Amino acid sequence: NTYFSIVQSYSLAKSRSFSSGSEDPKPKGFSGQQTN
Incomplete structure (x- = not known):
């Protein structure tokens, strides 16, 4: 968790x-949580 x-x-x-x-940043890991 840490x-x-x-x-x-x-x-x-x-x-x-x-x-x-970048106007549309695609961070790895947050892709699932941040869907556009």
Whole structure:
């Protein structure tokens, strides 16, 4: 659970970073939860 939490945070951070350059960011892991 701890590891997953870290991965989630990392993915989220990446998503935010890419959000600046990408209008449709597709973070791995969040694909299932975030369906467009």
